Amino acid sequence: MPDLRNRPGLGVAPLVLGGTTALLMLGWAVGANAPETSVLSEFPQALVDGIKFGLIVATGAIGLSLIFGTTKMINFAHGELITLGAIVAWYFQSIGLPLWLAALVAVVAGAGFGGALELGLWRPLRKRRTGLFQLLIISLGLSLAVRHIYLIVFGGASKAYSAFRVQDSWNFWGVSMTPRDLGIMVTAVLVVSGTAWMIHSTPIGQAMRAVADNRDLAEASGISVKRVILVVWMMGSGLAAVGGVLLGLDGSVSWDMGFAILMVVFAAVILGGLGKSNGALVGALAIGLVSQLSTLFSPPELRIFWALLALMVVLLVRPQGILGSRNATRIG
Amino acid sequence: MTKKETAMTEPRPDVLVVDELVAGYVSGVDIIRGASLSVAPGELVGVIGPNGAGKSTFMKAMFGLAPVRGGSIRLDGEDIVGRAPSDLVARGVAYVPQTNNVFPSMTIEENLRMGLYQQRHRWAERFDAVTAMLPFLAARRRTRAGLLSGGERQMVALGRALMTEPKVLLLDEPSAGLSPINQGDSFERVMQINAQGVTIVMVEQNAQRCLEIVHRGYVLDQGCNAYAGTGRELLGDPKVVELYLGSLSRSSRT
Numbered sequence: 001m002p003d004l005r006n007r008p009g010l011g012v013a014p015l016v017l018g019g020t021t022a023l024l025m026l027g028w029a030v031g032a033n034a035p036e037t038s039v040l041s042e043f044p045q046a047l048v049d050g051i052k053f054g055l056i057v058a059t060g061a062i063g064l065s066l067i068f069g070t071t072k073m074i075n076f077a078h079g080e081l082i083t084l085g086a087i088v089a090w091y092f093q094s095i096g097l098p099l100w101l102a103a104l105v106a107v108v109a110g111a112g113f114g115g116a117l118e119l120g121l122w123r124p125l126r127k128r129r130t131g132l133f134q135l136l137i138i139s140l141g142l143s144l145a146v147r148h149i150y151l152i153v154f155g156g157a158s159k160a161y162s163a164f165r166v167q168d169s170w171n172f173w174g175v176s177m178t179p180r181d182l183g184i185m186v187t188a189v190l191v192v193s194g195t196a197w198m199i200h201s202t203p204i205g206q207a208m209r210a211v212a213d214n215r216d217l218a219e220a221s222g223i224s225v226k227r228v229i230l231v232v233w234m235m236g237s238g239l240a241a242v243g244g245v246l247l248g249l250d251g252s253v254s255w256d257m258g259f260a261i262l263m264v265v266f267a268a269v270i271l272g273g274l275g276k277s278n279g280a281l282v283g284a285l286a287i288g289l290v291s292q293l294s295t296l297f298s299p300p301e302l303r304i305f306w307a308l309l310a311l312m313v314v315l316l317v318r319p320q321g322i323l324g325s326r327n328a329t330r331i332g
Numbered sequence: 333m334t335k336k337e338t339a340m341t342e343p344r345p346d347v348l349v350v351d352e353l354v355a356g357y358v359s360g361v362d363i364i365r366g367a368s369l370s371v372a373p374g375e376l377v378g379v380i381g382p383n384g385a386g387k388s389t390f391m392k393a394m395f396g397l398a399p400v401r402g403g404s405i406r407l408d409g410e411d412i413v414g415r416a417p418s419d420l421v422a423r424g425v426a427y428v429p430q431t432n433n434v435f436p437s438m439t440i441e442e443n444l445r446m447g448l449y450q451q452r453h454r455w456a457e458r459f460d461a462v463t464a465m466l467p468f469l470a471a472r473r474r475t476r477a478g479l480l481s482g483g484e485r486q487m488v489a490l491g492r493a494l495m496t497e498p499k500v501l502l503l504d505e506p507s508a509g510l511s512p513i514n515q516g517d518s519f520e521r522v523m524q525i526n527a528q529g530v531t532i533v534m535v536e537q538n539a540q541r542c543l544e545i546v547h548r549g550y551v552l553d554q555g556c557n558a559y560a561g562t563g564r565e566l567l568g569d570p571k572v573v574e575l576y577l578g579s580l581s582r583s584s585r586t
Contacts, residue, residue, distance in 0.1 A: 206438070
C-alpha cells in the first residue's frame with residue numbers, strides 16, 4: 001500500500017507551518033531587497049498582518065466549524081458569541097481587572113452562554129425534530145436579538161481596552177510590530193494548537209470527530225451524542241470569546257463587531273472545508289493573507305472583497321474546499 | 333411452539349429472548365407484528381426472510397433504534413424495551429448497522445477506540461483480543477476507514493462492535509453490498525468470530541448461505557415468524573425451500 005494512505009492527520013500541520021514559514025522567508029527576501037519606495041517593501045508587513053488577522057479569524061472559525069460538524073446546523077449567531085467575549089472582557093477590565101483575567105472571565109462567560117443556548121434552545125428544538133433550515137432562521141433571529149441587546153447595554157460607540165492602548169513598536173526587517181500584536185498572535189497560536197491537539201488526541205475530541213463523521217454509529221457505539229454536542233457548543237463559544245477579545249485588542253470593541261466579521265469567518269470555514277476543524281484554520285489563514293496582501297495593490301476598503309473573490313475561485317475549482325472531502329460537501 | 337422446543341434443547345439460559353415483539357416507525361403501521369427469537373450463549377442465530385419482511389427493523393427494535401409497541405426483549409432475564417442504545421452497549425449488546433458502519437475520516441485504531449468509548453481503561457486488553465480475531469485491523473491500524481474497501485470496512489465495523497466484549501452481537505445483513513467473493517469471506521468471518529465464543533444474531537438477505545452457517549434460523553415473513561429450526565432443518569424443509577430459498581438459492585449457486 002502506498003505510504004500516504006497510512007498517514008492520517010499528517011499533512012495539515014506541516015502544510016500550515018511550512019507554508020507560513022516559506023511565505024515569511026519569501027516576504028523578507030522580497031522586502032529586504034526592494035527599494036524603499038516600491039510597494040514590495042510593504043510586503044513583509046502585509047504578510048505579518050495577514051497572519052495575525054487569519055489567526056484571529058481562526059479562533060472564530062474553528063468553533064463555527066465544530067458546531068456545524070457535529071450538529072449540521074449553520075449558526076448565524078456565531079458573530080454574537082465573538083462580540084460577547086469582547087464586551088465581557090471590556091467590562092471586567094474597565095472595573096480594574098488585568099486584561100488576561102478579564103479575558104479568562106470572558107471565555108468562561110462565552111462557554112457558559114454557548115452551553116445555555118444548547119440546553120435551553122437547540123437541544124429542545126432538535127428533540128422536536130426541527131429542520132436544519134428552520135434552525136438556521138432561528139439562529140438569524142437570535143443573532144439579531146442578541147446584537148441589539150448589546151447595542152442597548154454596551155451603547156453604539158466603539159471602545160478600546162485601556163491596557164496596551166499605545167505601545168512602542170519594534171522594527172525588524174521592514175516589519176513593525178507592537179508587543180500587543182505579538183501577544184495576539186502568540187495567544188491565538190496557543191489556543192488554536194491546543195484545540196487541534198484536543199480534537200485529535202483526547203477521548204472527548206475523538207468523540208467529537210466520531211459524532212461529526214457518523215452520528216448514528218457514534219450513538220450505537222455508546223457515545224453520549226448529547227453530551228458531546230454540549231461540549232462542542234461550550235468549546236466553540238469559548239473559542240469565539242477568545243476571538244472577540246483578540247479582535248477587540250487589535251482594534252476596538254463595538255456592539256456589532258462580531259456580526260461585521262461573521263462573513264469572513266464563514267468564508268474561512270467554507271474555504272477550508274465545511275466541518276473540518278483543521279480546514280477552518282487553513283481557510284482562516286488563507287483569508288487573512290489574501291485580504292492583507294491585497295492592500296499592496298488595491299484600496300484597503302476592498303480587502304474583504306478580494307478574500308471573498310478568492311473563496312469563489314477556490315470553490316469553483318474545489319467545491320468541497322481546501323481540505324474538505326466530497327462526502328462532507330454532500331452532507332452539508 | 334418452536335420457542336419451547338429450543339428452550340428445552342438448550343441447557344444454558346438464553347442471553348437474549350424476544351417475545352411477541354410489535355414494532356414500527358409510524359404509529360398505526362406495525363412492521364414487526366409478533367416476532368419472537370431466542371439466543372443461547374455461544375449460539376449463531378440467523379433471521380432470513382423476503383424483502384420487506386422487516387428483518388432490519390426487527391434488529392433495530394432489539395437495539396432500541398425502532399419504537400417498540402408490544403412484546404418484550406429480555407437480556408439475561410431483564411426487560412430492555414425502551415432503553416437507549418448507549419445503555420444497551422453498557423449492558424453488553426453490540427450492533428453493526430447494514431450501511432455506514434464505520435467512521436470514515438477516522439483511522440482503524442480510532443474506530444476501535446470509539447467502540448470502547450465507555451470502557452476506555454480496557455483498551456490494551458481488548459485491542460489485543462479483537463486484533464487476534466481480525467489481524468488485518470492491527471496491521472493497518474493507522475489507515476483511515478474511509479479509504480478501505482467494502483470487505484475491509486466490514487472488518488472495522490465488526491472490530492468496533494467486538495471491542496466491548498459483547499454478550500450478544502447483532503449483525504444487520506453483513507453480506508449486503510459486498511461482491512460475491514467478499515460475501516463468502518464475510519460469512520466465513522462471522523463463523524470464525526462465533527467459533528471464538530461470541531454470541532451472534534444475524535439478519536441476512538442471502539438465505540441459503542446464512543442457513544448453511546447458523547446453528548438455528550428463523551424465517552420472518554410480514555413481520556411474523558413463519559418457520560424456525562436448525563439451519564439444516566430449514567434447508568431441508570421443502571416448504572421453506574420453495575417459498576424462501578427458491579430464487580435466492582439458485583442465484584447464490586451460480
